[in-house]
Amino acid sequence: xxxxxxxxxxxEEQLLxxxxxxxxxxIPIHEVCTPFPVHGLDQLxxxxxxxxxxxxxxxxxxxxxxxxxxxxxMYTIDWPINIGGKSFLPFPSFIPVTFELTVLFSGVLMFxxxxxxxxxxPGKRARIYDPRQTDDRMVVAIAAEPYWQKAQAVFEKTGAxxxxxxEV
Amino acid sequence: xxxxxxxxxxxxxxxxxxxxxxxxxxxxxxxTSWKWYVTxxxxxxxxxxxxxxxxxxxxxxxxxxxxNKTVGWAFDITNFVxxxxxxxxxxxxxxxxxxxxxxxxxxxxxxxxxxxIFAVICAGLFPIIHMxxxxxxxxxxxxxxxxxxxxxxxxxxxxxDVFAISTYFTISxxxxxxxxxxxxxxxxxRARPGSxxxxxxxxxxxxxxxxxxxxxxxEAVSLVLAGLSTPLVLxxxxxxxxxxxTSILPGWHTTIFPPYFVxxxxxxxxxxxxxxxxxxxxxxxxxxxxxxxxxxxxxxxTLATGMMVGFxxxxxxxxxxxxxxxxxxxxxLNRAFGPYWWAxxxxxxxxxxxxxxxxxxxxxxxxxxxxxxxxxVNIGMWFERFVIIVTSLHRDFLTSSWRMYKxxxxxxxxxxxxxxxxxxxxMLFARFFPVIAxxxxxxxxxxxxxxxxxxxxxxYQAQKRAGVLGSVLQPxxxxxxxxxx
Numbered sequence: 285x286x287x288x289x290x291x292x293x294x295x296e297e298q299l300l301x302x303x304x305x306x307x308x309x310x311i312p313i314h315e316v317c318t319p320f321p322v323h324g325l326d327q328l329x330x331x332x333x334x335x336x337x338x339x340x341x342x343x344x345x346x347x348x349x350x351x352x353x354x355x356x357x358m359y360t361i362d363w364p365i366n367i368g369g370k371s372f373l374p375f376p377s378f379i380p381v382t383f384e385l386t387v388l389f390s391g392v393l394m395f396x397x398x399x400x401x402x403x404x405x406p407g408k409r410a411r412i413y414d415p416r417q418t419d420d421r422m423v424v425a426i427a428a429e430p431y432w433q434k435a436q437a438v439f440e441k442t443g444a445x446x447x448x449x450x451e452v
Numbered sequence: 453x454x455x456x457x458x459x460x461x462x463x464x465x466x467x468x469x470x471x472x473x474x475x476x477x478x479x480x481x482x483x484t485s486w487k488w489y490v491t492x493x494x495x496x497x498x499x500x501x502x503x504x505x506x507x508x509x510x511x512x513x514x515x516x517x518x519x520n521k522t523v524g525w526a527f528d529i530t531n532f533v534x535x536x537x538x539x540x541x542x543x544x545x546x547x548x549x550x551x552x553x554x555x556x557x558x559x560x561x562x563x564x565x566x567x568x569i570f571a572v573i574c575a576g577l578f579p580i581i582h583m584x585x586x587x588x589x590x591x592x593x594x595x596x597x598x599x600x601x602x603x604x605x606x607x608x609x610x611x612x613d614v615f616a617i618s619t620y621f622t623i624s625x626x627x628x629x630x631x632x633x634x635x636x637x638x639x640x641x642r643a644r645p646g647s648x649x650x651x652x653x654x655x656x657x658x659x660x661x662x663x664x665x666x667x668x669x670x671e672a673v674s675l676v677l678a679g680l681s682t683p684l685v686l687x688x689x690x691x692x693x694x695x696x697x698t699s700i701l702p703g704w705h706t707t708i709f710p711p712y713f714v715x716x717x718x719x720x721x722x723x724x725x726x727x728x729x730x731x732x733x734x735x736x737x738x739x740x741x742x743x744x745x746x747x748x749x750x751x752x753x754t755l756a757t758g759m760m761v762g763f764x765x766x767x768x769x770x771x772x773x774x775x776x777x778x779x780x781x782x783x784x785l786n787r788a789f790g791p792y793w794w795a796x797x798x799x800x801x802x803x804x805x806x807x808x809x810x811x812x813x814x815x816x817x818x819x820x821x822x823x824x825x826x827x828x829v830n831i832g833m834w835f836e837r838f839v840i841i842v843t844s845l846h847r848d849f850l851t852s853s854w855r856m857y858k859x860x861x862x863x864x865x866x867x868x869x870x871x872x873x874x875x876x877x878x879m880l881f882a883r884f885f886p887v888i889a890x891x892x893x894x895x896x897x898x899x900x901x902x903x904x905x906x907x908x909x910x911x912y913q914a915q916k917r918a919g920v921l922g923s924v925l926q927p928x929x930x931x932x933x934x935x936x937x
Contacts, residue, residue, distance in 0.1 A: 294469075296898075319469065319638070320894040321667040329664055334672040340680075358594060358603035367607070380612040380691055387684050388619040391677060395626045398673045399658065402666050404633065408659025415641040418634070418662055420469030420894075 285451050288314060289432045290413045291439035292421040292446040296322045299422040302442035303328050306424065311435050314427035317417040336401070340394040347389025351382040411452050421445070462556055462900035465740035469894050476635075476886040477642045479736050481649055487735070488883060495875035502869005505862045506581055514584045516862045523845045523857040528582035529695075530837040531867055534720070535575035535874075536617070536692055537713075537833060540685055541721025542568030543624060546631075547681035550674070555896050556749050559741045562635075562889045563732060563881075564725045565628040570877040571724075572621045574870040579613070581866070609694035616691040623684055627677045633660050634670070635886045689717045696840065703783040703844035706771065712764035716836060719757035719803065723829030726750050728878060730823045732887060741888050744817045751822055754829060755810040761836070762804035779849075787843045791856060795839050802832020 293299040299322060306313055307328070316325060355378045359365075364372040399405060417423045424444075426435045432449075439447045467475075509516055519526055542564035549557035580586045592614045594604045604611050637660035640653035660666065693713035696704040726747065733742040772784040787796050806828045809815050816822065847854045881887070 316664045317662045318664070318667065319473075319662060320634075320891040321671055322664075322895075325664050326668045331665055331668055334669045336669055336672045337676050340676045354594065355606050359606050363603055370607075374607055377607045380609075380687070380694075381606060381615045383683075383687060384612070384615040384619040387680050388615075388622060391623040391626055391680050394673060394676060395630065398630070398669055402669055404658035404660060406658055407655045410637065410640065410654065410657065410659045410661055412641060412661060416470075418638040418641045418660075419473045 286427065287429070287449055287451050288413060288425040288427055289429075289435055289447070289449050290426070291424045291435070291444035292414060292416065293424070293443070294421060294445050295443075296325075296422065298443045299424070300324055300328060302424060302439065302444060305438045305442050306426075306435060309434055309438055311426060311431045311438065312428050314425045315413075316422065316424050317413060318422040319418050319420060322422065336394055336398060339397050340390045343393035343397075344386045344390035346393075347386040348382055350389065351385035352378060355381060413450050413452055462559065462743065462745060463741060463893065463897055464743055467740065467897060467901055469897065472890055472894055472897070473638060473642065475738070475741070476888055476890045477639055479882075480639055480884060480886065481643055484883065488879065492876060492879045492883075495872050495879060498868050498872025499876050500869075500872070502866050502872055505865035505869060506577070509581055509862055509866070510586060514582070516860060518858045518860045518863060520855045520857065522848055522853050522855040523842060525582075525841050525845065526838075526857050527859050527863040527867060528578045530834065530841055531870055532575050532578035532582075533692055533713075533837040533841075534834045535571045535578070535870065536689065537717035537720040537837075538724045538874075539568040539571035539575065539620070539624070539721065540689060540714070540717035541725045542566070542571075543620075543627075543681050543685040544718050544721065545725070546627065547678040547685065550678040551682060555900055556746055558889055558892045558896060559738075559743075559746050560725060560729055560750070560888075561892075562628075562631065562885075563729060563887050564721075565624060565631075566881045566885070566887075567721075567724060567728065567874075567878065568624045569621065569628060570874050570881075571721075572617065572624065573877065574874050576617060576621070577870065577873075579610075609691060609698050612691045613695060616688045620684060620688045623677065623681055627674075627681060630670070630673055630677060631889055631892070632656075632885065633658055634662060634891045635889065636660070637662065638890055639886065686714055689713045696844075701844050702777070702779040703787070703840065706768060708764055708767055708771070712761065712768075715757050715760035715764065716803075716833060719754060719761055720829060720833035722750055722754045722757065723826045723833065726754065726822055726826035727830065730819050730826070732882060733819075736882065736887060738888065741893065744819070747819055747822050748813070748816045751810045751816040751825075754826070755807050758803055758807035758829070762800075765800065765804065783844055783847075786847060787839060790843065790847070792839065792843050792846070795835050796843070799832055799835040799839050802828045803836060806832070 291302065293302055296318070299316070299318070303313065303316060303325070313329065316329065318325070356373065359374075359378075360372045366372075412418075413423045413425055414421060424439070426432060436447055463472075465471075517527065542561075545557045545564045546561040549561075580589050583589065592604065592611070634657075636653050636657035640650060640657045643650035643653060690710035690713065693709035697706060697709040699705055729742055729750075730747065733739050769784050772780045775781075787793075806825060809821075809825065842857050846857055
């Protein structure tokens with residue numbers, strides 16, 4: 285359990301203005317929770333670009349390699365079957381399965397990575413500052429107690445609808 | 453873009469963020485209406501009847517079906533292709549329209565994706581039961597075995613189907629659930645702490661909080677999954693069409709099949725989405741979210757894809773004549789004027805002729821009229837698959853083996869059962885999950901809510917002075933706003 289000072293905003297424009305003002309006053313922001321993705325917030329908070337799309341590419345490449353090596357092993361190396369003298373390595377026939385496994389590996393492993401980096405798993409207790417953060421309020425949480433007074437003034441000035449101290 | 457003033461807003465009723473929450477959560481946490489119980493009881497009864505017919509098939513054998521030596525594929529594969537097709541609209545709406553930045557998809561993508569998943573479940577039943585010995589279904593899989601190291605045949609489109617459909621199901625499910633997690637968290641936080649609903653939705657929402665980092669990753673994952681799903685959805689029905697196109701049968705071995713099947717799949721999928729969404733918006737009172745504008749847009753897609761399918765019918769005939777192949781020409785004349793002429797003309801009327809009424813704007817905006825047309829689309833697309841499969845088979849190369857096909861009660865019951873399964877799953881979904889993507893809808897409220905969309909600068913200023921808007925938002929098309937042309 286830790287204590288946080290939270291400010292609740294009702295409008296994303298006000299939230300962005302509030303976050304900017306907090307940063308100008310060099311108050312460290314612990315977390316910002318919103319009920320929907322707010323555009324521009326990640327740049328404002330200097331969040332690093334997510335590397336999940338890069339990971340998805342690697343996973344996809346892994347799928348391609350798995351599919352091709354599996355088919356070549358089974359069809360060409362382990363048990364080649366002579367079907368009317370046709371090629372033992374019918375590469376065009378391998379493409380559909382290769383494509384599907386590429387997509388499958390990429391999608392499934394990226395989804396699992398997404399859950400892992402976000403620490404999301406079935407039954408996890410959600411650390412919610414205020415129940416309205418999944419409804420209609422955007423929450424800015426300040427962890428460092430020495431800054432609370434200054435932060436409260438900023439919250440008030442930028443139009444936060446509610447300011448309170450919560451234990452999460 | 454829908455921000456231009458000539459477009460109609462996408463969210464009506466002057467909604468606020470919390471009203472969107474309430475509108476979507478109250479059917480879940482509120483009391484279940486008796487209508488839901490009655491409807492679900494009917495669909496579940498149909499489902500169990502279908503299961504009984506499947507059990508009978510497995511117990512007695514495929515001989516209980518109307519198949520014969522000549523027509524070896526009929527109802528089963530018709531149903532399979534039909535259900536796979538139904539699934540395609542969901543991925544089209546959620547993935548392709550996401551990449552095209554079509555905002556109207558947000559009201560319907562959740563339900564359409566759910567339909568995709570349920571339709572693929574229904575479709576997956578048929579290849580398994582039509583094998584006759586479904587307990588050997590694992591022979592589909594490339595796993596080490598004791599049959600002399602006999603591997604699966606990677607030259608066969610039927611095997612490609614196994615990979616395509618299982619991938620399609622998995623990716624659709626993950627895409628759907630990725631979007632559901634934030635909305636399930638929304639339901640969780642509305643439920644009374646300690647109640648069963650709170651525990652259930654806590655488990656299902658994976659501890660989502662909606663922090664800025666989570667949303668950033670959410671958007672990255674959604675975009676990549678959309679990018680993956682787009683070629684995937686096109687590949688799935690292409691591969692299904694390869695089941696026919698790579699054969700040597702007249703009427704089947706045509707190169708037009710992949711695009712023709714994909715267009716048909718989207719057409720039939722939109723038919724089913726229209727059917728169910730028109731009922732859902734009435735039953736759950738979501739007319740402010742699934743507006744006439746949405747029905748209009750979907751009717752336009754139906755019209756366009758219907759004409760693509762119609763064009764494919766014409767092309768097939770032309771090529772049958774132009775190829776100079778006697779057998780090819782015979783098969784197509786036999787389709788239209790042979791013993792199954794009635795099936796062919798049901799197909800043409802339902803898919804090509806009847807949707808032409810959607811040229812008229814007034815009819816596109818009449819929900820009950822669109823509903824009736826969407827039923828015709830469903831019927832027409834089922835018959836399309838029936839026509840392709842049965843008419844090409846029933847008169848084969850040897851005149852003495854020409855046979856007619858007639859379904860038995862077992863096959864008809866299995867078809868009804870698959871509708872029961874699909875609708876029962878949909879009823880459960882509509883009862884326990886938010887049928888509209890709430891977070892996404894909230895994110896477009898400021899550009900597409902009727903109190904914001906299409907306001908002139910003067911009207912905006914006047915409303916702001918009067919305190920109606922209560923927000924510091926600039927209208928998107930304000931002349932001083934450089935980010936918008």
